[in-house]
Amino acid sequence: MTDRFEFKVVVAGAFAAGKTTLISAVADGKLVGTEAPTSGDEAEVKETTTVGMEYGTLAALGDGVHVDLNVYGVPGQSRFSFMWDIVGVGMDGLVLLVDATRPETWEETAGVAAHFRRSSPSPTVVAVNRAREEPARIIEQVKAAIPIEGADYLLCDPTDPISAKNTLIELLFLVLDALPDDDEGLAPDEDIVESARLGSRDERESVPIPTGGSSLVTESER
Ligand SMILES: Nc1nc2c(ncn2[C@@H]2O[C@H](COP(=O)(O)OP(=O)(O)OP(=O)(O)O)[C@@H](O)[C@H]2O)c(=O)[nH]1
Ligand SMILES: [Mg+2]
Numbered sequence: 001m002t003d004r005f006e007f008k009v010v011v012a013g014a015f016a017a018g019k020t021t022l023i024s025a026v027a028d029g030k031l032v033g034t035e036a037p038t039s040g041d042e043a044e045v046k047e048t049t050t051v052g053m054e055y056g057t058l059a060a061l062g063d064g065v066h067v068d069l070n071v072y073g074v075p076g077q078s079r080f081s082f083m084w085d086i087v088g089v090g091m092d093g094l095v096l097l098v099d100a101t102r103p104e105t106w107e108e109t110a111g112v113a114a115h116f117r118r119s120s121p122s123p124t125v126v127a128v129n130r131a132r133e134e135p136a137r138i139i140e141q142v143k144a145a146i147p148i149e150g151a152d153y154l155l156c157d158p159t160d161p162i163s164a165k166n167t168l169i170e171l172l173f174l175v176l177d178a179l180p181d182d183d184e185g186l187a188p189d190e191d192i193v194e195s196a197r198l199g200s201r202d203e204r205e206s207v208p209i210p211t212g213g214s215s216l217v218t219e220s221e222r
Contacts, residue, residue, distance in 0.1 A: 013097035014105035015076035022158035027056025100131035106145040123174035127156035
């Protein structure tokens with residue numbers, strides 16, 4: 001018998017952190033999006049911005065486990081923050097994208113995280129983008145600037161589908177770990193979650209990795 005799960009994941013962060021890029025990289029099928037031309041100062045940074053939300057899906061499979069992730073991206077610009085509350089309803093997990101090269105956005109990013117976690121203190125992954133040099137030191141700096149209890153902090157290149165997918169898989173482990181044991185009898189055996197863990201970043205480059213009994217891979221990688 002296959003245990004099936006479906007989770008809602010939100011990707012949030014400051015303007016131009018790479019949210020739309022990440023969702024485009026992971027979505028199994030076509031992405032639904034709301035890009036519009038930027039104006040003013042934002043136009044100096046990039047040509048388009050998210051004004052509503054984007055939506056994509058990603059299936060992750062393990063032995064006896066099938067997970068559908070519904071991934072939603074929100075705008076980074078606070079003038080569109082009304083969308084954060086709309087999209088955040090029923091969120092199971094949060095990916096907070098942080099641009100390592102723009103520490104001036106980190107305080108705002110911490111505010112975005114607080115906004116989402118106030119209504120739904122879901123498992124959170126803080127994904128640090130563009131940490132090319134001294135990544136370990138940057139991760140420590142981001143932890144200090146954006147402290148989130150229970151969050152995983154990791155490096156992420158949203159332009160790389162494997163890195164982007166592994167960010168969501170990390171979040172999926174946190175979400176599965178947080179499920180109550182009596183969740184209609186469907187809570188996964190810890191062994192499944194542990195054996196599905198994809199190891200170090202170098203190992204992840206060659207997913208899927210069967211480690212023992214089962215491994216969790218995304219559907220497009222089968
Ligand atoms: N080269 C490179 N480019 C990146 C990287 N991460 C993001 N980018 C680029 O940076 C830009 C990020 O843009 P988006 O993905 O639209 O950012 P966003 O967070 O969705 O922005 P808003 O929705 O406007 O808040 C894109 O042009 C990406 O291609 C990276 O790691 N390397
Ligand atoms: Mg966007």
